[in-house]
Amino acid sequence: MKFKEYLRPASIDEALAGKSLHADSAFLAGGTYILSDPGLSARRARATAEGGREVVAIDISRIVPRTVERRGRELFVGAGATFQDLLDAQAVITSVVDAAKSMANRNIRNRATVGGNIAARKSCASLIPILLVLGSRVEIAARPGEGLVSEPLSVWLDRPKGLIVDVIIPLETGRRSAFRRWGRTACDISILTAAVSYRLEGGAMRELRIAAGGLGPRARLFPEIERLFEGKPLPRRADAEAAIAPLLSPVDDLRGSAAFKRLRGAGLIADALAGAVEEP
Amino acid sequence: MTVTLELNGRRISADVSPSDTLKTTLKHLGVISVRDGCDGEGSCGLCAVILDGKLVNSCLVPAPQADGARVITLEHFSKDRKLGIVQRALVDASCVQCGYCTPAVVLAIHDLLERTKDPSADEVRDALSGTMCRCTGYEQFFAAVRIAAKRIADPDYTERLAPEFRPELRHVGKDREKIDAAALARGEKAFVEDRVERDACHLKMLGSPYAHAWIKSIDVELARAAPGVVAVLTYENCPDLVYTTAGQGFPEPSPHDQRMFSRKLRHVGDRVCAVLAESPEEAEAALALVKVEYEPLAPVLSIAEAKAEGAPVIHSGEVRYVVGEPPEGSSTKGDGRDDPIIYQFPLHADPHRNLAASAAAGIGDVEKGFAEADVVIERTYRGNRVQSTPLEPHVVYARIDGGRLILHASTQVPWHVRRVVSRVLGIAENKVRVVKERVGGGFGAKQDIVVEDVAGYLAWTTGRPVYFRYSREEEFIASRTRHAMEITVKLGAKRDGRLTAILMRLDADTGPYGQHCLTVPMNAISKSLPLLLCDNARFEVKSYYTNLSPAGAYQGYGAPKGSFALQTALAELASELGIDQLEMIEKNRVRSGARIEILRSLGEGREGQAVTLGECGLGEMIARGKKAFRWNEPKPESGDPDWKIGRGAVIIQQGSGLPGLDAANAEARLLADGTVILLSGGADLGTGLDTVTAKAVAETLGLDMEDVAVLSGDTDVTPFDKGAYASSGTFFSGNAALLAAQDLRRKIIAIASSVLGEPESNLSIVHRGLVKGRHGEISLAKLGHMATQGEGHGELSGQGSFKTDHAAFPYGAHFVEVAVNERTGEVKVRRYHAYQDCGTPINPALAKGQIFGGCLKAIGHSLYEELVYDEEGRCLNPRFLDYKVPSIYEVPEDFVVELVPVADEVGPFGGKSVSEISVNGAAPAIAIAIHDAVGAWCREWPFTPERVLRAMGRL
Numbered sequence A: 001m002k003f004k005e006y007l008r009p010a011s012i013d014e015a016l017a018g019k020s021l022h023a024d025s026a027f028l029a030g031g032t033y034i035l036s037d038p039g040l041s042a043r044r045a046r047a048t049a050e051g052g053r054e055v056v057a058i059d060i061s062r063i064v065p066r067t068v069e070r071r072g073r074e075l076f077v078g079a080g081a082t083f084q085d086l087l088d089a090q091a092v093i094t095s096v097v098d099a100a101k102s103m104a105n106r107n108i109r110n111r112a113t114v115g116g117n118i119a120a121r122k123s124c125a126s127l128i129p130i131l132l133v134l135g136s137r138v139e140i141a142a143r144p145g146e147g148l149v150s151e152p153l154s155v156w157l158d159r160p161k162g163l164i165v166d167v168i169i170p171l172e173t174g175r176r177s178a179f180r181r182w183g184r185t186a187c188d189i190s191i192l193t194a195a196v197s198y199r200l201e202g203g204a205m206r207e208l209r210i211a212a213g214g215l216g217p218r219a220r221l222f223p224e225i226e227r228l229f230e231g232k233p234l235p236r237r238a239d240a241e242a243a244i245a246p247l248l249s250p251v252d253d254l255r256g257s258a259a260f261k262r263l264r265g266a267g268l269i270a271d272a273l274a275g276a277v278e279e280p
Numbered sequence B: 001m002t003v004t005l006e007l008n009g010r011r012i013s014a015d016v017s018p019s020d021t022l023k024t025t026l027k028h029l030g031v032i033s034v035r036d037g038c039d040g041e042g043s044c045g046l047c048a049v050i051l052d053g054k055l056v057n058s059c060l061v062p063a064p065q066a067d068g069a070r071v072i073t074l075e076h077f078s079k080d081r082k083l084g085i086v087q088r089a090l091v092d093a094s095c096v097q098c099g100y101c102t103p104a105v106v107l108a109i110h111d112l113l114e115r116t117k118d119p120s121a122d123e124v125r126d127a128l129s130g131t132m133c134r135c136t137g138y139e140q141f142f143a144a145v146r147i148a149a150k151r152i153a154d155p156d157y158t159e160r161l162a163p164e165f166r167p168e169l170r171h172v173g174k175d176r177e178k179i180d181a182a183a184l185a186r187g188e189k190a191f192v193e194d195r196v197e198r199d200a201c202h203l204k205m206l207g208s209p210y211a212h213a214w215i216k217s218i219d220v221e222l223a224r225a226a227p228g229v230v231a232v233l234t235y236e237n238c239p240d241l242v243y244t245t246a247g248q249g250f251p252e253p254s255p256h257d258q259r260m261f262s263r264k265l266r267h268v269g270d271r272v273c274a275v276l277a278e279s280p281e282e283a284e285a286a287l288a289l290v291k292v293e294y295e296p297l298a299p300v301l302s303i304a305e306a307k308a309e310g311a312p313v314i315h316s317g318e319v320r321y322v323v324g325e326p327p328e329g330s331s332t333k334g335d336g337r338d339d340p341i342i343y344q345f346p347l348h349a350d351p352h353r354n355l356a357a358s359a360a361a362g363i364g365d366v367e368k369g370f371a372e373a374d375v376v377i378e379r380t381y382r383g384n385r386v387q388s389t390p391l392e393p394h395v396v397y398a399r400i401d402g403g404r405l406i407l408h409a410s411t412q413v414p415w416h417v418r419r420v421v422s423r424v425l426g427i428a429e430n431k432v433r434v435v436k437e438r439v440g441g442g443f444g445a446k447q448d449i450v451v452e453d454v455a456g457y458l459a460w461t462t463g464r465p466v467y468f469r470y471s472r473e474e475e476f477i478a479s480r481t482r483h484a485m486e487i488t489v490k491l492g493a494k495r496d497g498r499l500t501a502i503l504m505r506l507d508a509d510t511g512p513y514g515q516h517c518l519t520v521p522m523n524a525i526s527k528s529l530p531l532l533l534c535d536n537a538r539f540e541v542k543s544y545y546t547n548l549s550p551a552g553a554y555q556g557y558g559a560p561k562g563s564f565a566l567q568t569a570l571a572e573l574a575s576e577l578g579i580d581q582l583e584m585i586e587k588n589r590v591r592s593g594a595r596i597e598i599l600r601s602l603g604e605g606r607e608g609q610a611v612t613l614g615e616c617g618l619g620e621m622i623a624r625g626k627k628a629f630r631w632n633e634p635k636p637e638s639g640d641p642d643w644k645i646g647r648g649a650v651i652i653q654q655g656s657g658l659p660g661l662d663a664a665n666a667e668a669r670l671l672a673d674g675t676v677i678l679l680s681g682g683a684d685l686g687t688g689l690d691t692v693t694a695k696a697v698a699e700t701l702g703l704d705m706e707d708v709a710v711l712s713g714d715t716d717v718t719p720f721d722k723g724a725y726a727s728s729g730t731f732f733s734g735n736a737a738l739l740a741a742q743d744l745r746r747k748i749i750a751i752a753s754s755v756l757g758e759p760e761s762n763l764s765i766v767h768r769g770l771v772k773g774r775h776g777e778i779s780l781a782k783l784g785h786m787a788t789q790g791e792g793h794g795e796l797s798g799q800g801s802f803k804t805d806h807a808a809f810p811y812g813a814h815f816v817e818v819a820v821n822e823r824t825g826e827v828k829v830r831r832y833h834a835y836q837d838c839g840t841p842i843n844p845a846l847a848k849g850q851i852f853g854g855c856l857k858a859i860g861h862s863l864y865e866e867l868v869y870d871e872e873g874r875c876l877n878p879r880f881l882d883y884k885v886p887s888i889y890e891v892p893e894d895f896v897v898e899l900v901p902v903a904d905e906v907g908p909f910g911g912k913s914v915s916e917i918s919v920n921g922a923a924p925a926i927a928i929a930i931h932d933a934v935g936a937w938c939r940e941w942p943f944t945p946e947r948v949l950r951a952m953g954r955l
């Protein structure tokens, strides 16, 4: 994306004001998504089609918090925290660490932010599935002067608005969780992701949540799969795979055929179900 | 807007635009160490800097965001001529090959050592995970980090990274610093981009959106009138002649079938129009104003389509032959519209049927052989297009100086560039100078004249300096790729495994133009068949035009694909016979003293001859691999029921240059202080060739390495050399340097004899630079000085010219252990051992680095890399985000290179080639190991999880 103007607001309210003032504007955090330049032909096509449309960048990197801390049974993650911040913080549970680690490589993790990852709403977003299954909420600033409002991440993803300031991850006692991904190489973008969480009560999975990415336009919860297993004992992996696969409808693309993604996606979910652990 | 930052400890203000990135800003500030391998996609890490203590890609940092930040670049560690600890460790561990990635690697390791004093292997992987290197295979980075970490505590710490060879020699067989490594590690100006002056104009190319089309009309008036535009070039005003871009010796075994610009477009990205303008932005803006009307044609997108009856004809011009007659039945009459196709000599072609070249020959009688066999199998293997992705793409800086054209080039073939460019421009060769700068990765792709013709022409016609650098996308779609091939192998054998007949039928896809169209596929045969001794062997090679990206040379040439087909087929046959695959190899392989009859039919441009091999190291290499892998014991367990372990082993070979065809020259000059300047024609691509030639001189003249300076690959200054291809560097250019040094030694002895009054037979040169007789002695410095004096004997310089009829074969055995996930089809290479004979290893650790790099590239091709096209012939993944080259995480945990030298009688100090051969092993070895693990044969590479699952019948 090209910038015609660059704003460095001093406060969240100022950032929001800038956003409403400039119709053609974008928040800028780590910049790894906004700046990553598409290939030459895409660049040229864009230059010709849009006459090189440019936006006003609203740099929020200095005003959005980047602390990562435990507050009781909740993990507060500033939207400005980078993936590396998340990995370096002691407070983070394994399933979230696994998800954060799956972000590209160190150079990118040093810049890419949690808020940017959510707001880019990519299907293969490293963090979104695990945040969803842990029941995370986002605190957002929507209008200047109105303070923060909090809403479930799943709601925000359906109707994004405002500026994400914090992400709150509940760490419920007894809840197990896991994240799995597949990429072509170790540092590849995640082609397919899966995250699950549930409580194991009397041998049965309760409050089961399953989210996955790479299987449609956006990473999302899959209630249709949750229903298959809710209240049931942990299935055998092969059975889970066989039951899940028909419910997935990925598309063919250069990163894999639909058939492969279905098989692999089901496998990741099955693996996550089998591998979920609880952490203190 | 103004940003102020602390750059390497100095406060600096810069005026930036809102859209500038930190990378462009640093470039404007004159920081040269910040490189670019991916056009700012964020995936190569070569633009890395340390920003407020964190390693980040500066192409992804908006310049305004860096306001007030502390920025550290490589320059911070290069404040004086001394190297910092990390830089020194990288040099010592042979990690500086082309050096294009080195600045980023230095920063990444510094960043790591700031965080941890004694990093684990996993921490090293994490630290370098974002830094791409295409040369080294990353393995030696682990040693570099270890050395750097130790030296922080103990500055004198050293370790030996490779065994030593040839104890009787001073330098040869010992590790010496690569002579350009320190400069590259310091980030000195070295590459073409570093030579570009402020007044340079920028060339941008409009590529065809269609795989196959005519230009109906092209209107460049608006573009020509656009601000900053200096020149616009299309098929209407470019030179009217056809040539081949293949950087091969003249007359080339490649058809002259390409005009600088043609009305007929033959692949997506084919040249439509070039704009030269004062700035890149103005050039881009003008390109957007070019109006082209196309007449799209049906594209030919596979070998099958190319050979189909009634296929669209890609080259429909008149076919001419400089020497010889058209093959019988071939069509030569042009359509009156398309460019002519000129063959220097017949290649059994029929271009109007899309057949660019073909060949067939053999020994014995294969039909008889198959009739005698107890078992016969026939299998087809496919290899798709891969690209070598030199991190510095094709680039040239052309300027006029003193009425001559100077090309600062990143090339493997300075003399071929000079020849072709002067011919295309219609000027004498003495009007053109090609200066090979340091090359940021060549790998074969830079054996072709991809950018120099058009940049040279525009510089010559406008008089302006011209900078032309490919984008990463152009590098993928419009430079050179490895030919796609389909190889059918038919093998017959007796029950005991002895082969009775081999038939290889190879179809290659040479893309839109015929550079290397015959030699690459022939190389697939000539570097695979002679590994097996069989009285009845035959091959049939056909090379077809298609409308996919141009194919050309790439490290290994055709050999990796031939090796994949033949070695895998041999293992398939072994499995059919119930014989261990290594036993099968053992029964049939070439060995010491064997007579290799098949070479009679593999002449490489001249009459072939059978060769009786001297000593062959394969036995020893196989024995070492068997021991290391406990071949005769049960396989190890993976500890996870999903993951199955498998092993595979192959034997491989290559050549060492083109005997009878190519030549190399060098000149060694003695200076007045007893040091030597070597003028070598050889083109060092980061492979260490200049170090090899320097060693030849230092060894011969009793000097230290620092007593020899090497100037190489400059067509004005250094004598002719065929260039760096066909594994010729050490063998040809190295021998030329050695001959030059010996010639100089002879002259020195002759003069010393008269000065000392002792017969020549009494004299010898000893370390350091001393001619010793029975009675007297005289230093080279003295002799050098005398040469400059009035009563002197004239300048002492030695000439070396090397050519040979002798073929030197390096051999190798590669062993691999993989884990294959039965559920997911994923393949992990756990162990990779390369046992290789490069003759005397001139510089062992550097030789190992070449092999590590080749092996990892080949692992990449085998598992991840492939250019994918849609049904219109557009490449879908011309970027690193979707063309996956291995990162440091893909390096096998147990990655071993062992040198098993068998000295060659003609090679310099017994040396042979080393690097190319190492890409020949991975694909077949991994395919065999996958079969060993899960019982499925993968016959198409890359072996992606999807293909593995399909082979297993799970998908």
Ligand SMILES: Cc1cc2nc3c(=O)[nH]c(=O)nc-3n(C[C@@H](O)[C@@H](O)[C@H](O)COP(=O)(O)OP(=O)(O)OC[C@H]3O[C@@H](n4cnc5c(N)ncnc54)[C@H](O)[C@@H]3O)c2cc1C
Pocket: A026, A027, A028, A029, A030, A031, A032, A033, A034, A035, A036, A060, A064, A079, A080, A102, A103, A104, A108, A111, A112, A113, A114, A115, A116, A117, A118, A119, A120, A122, A124, A125, A126, A127, A162, A163, A164, A165, A188, A189, A190, B041, B042, B043
């Ligand atoms: C080489 C490479 C590899 C990558 N690999 C991965 C991968 O493996 N997994 C993955 O998930 N992603 C990957 N990405 C994409 C990665 O850029 C994003 O996922 C990243 O997290 C974006 O964060 P950022 O801070 O850089 O966002 P930016 O680029 O600054 O912004 C991203 C988007 O979010 C908006 N935004 C940013 N912050 C906020 C906020 N607080 N509130 C509201 N809107 C906001 C911006 O307006 C913009 O639309 C990769 C990118 C590159 C270049």
Ligand code: FES
Pocket: B035, B036, B037, B038, B039, B040, B041, B042, B043, B044, B045, B046, B047, B048, B057, B058, B059, B060
């Ligand atoms: S140029 Fe910045 S990451 Fe490649």
Ligand code: FES
Pocket: B095, B096, B097, B098, B099, B100, B101, B102, B132, B133, B134, B135, B136, B391, B440, B441, B686
């Ligand atoms: S040495 Fe790393 S890219 Fe060449």
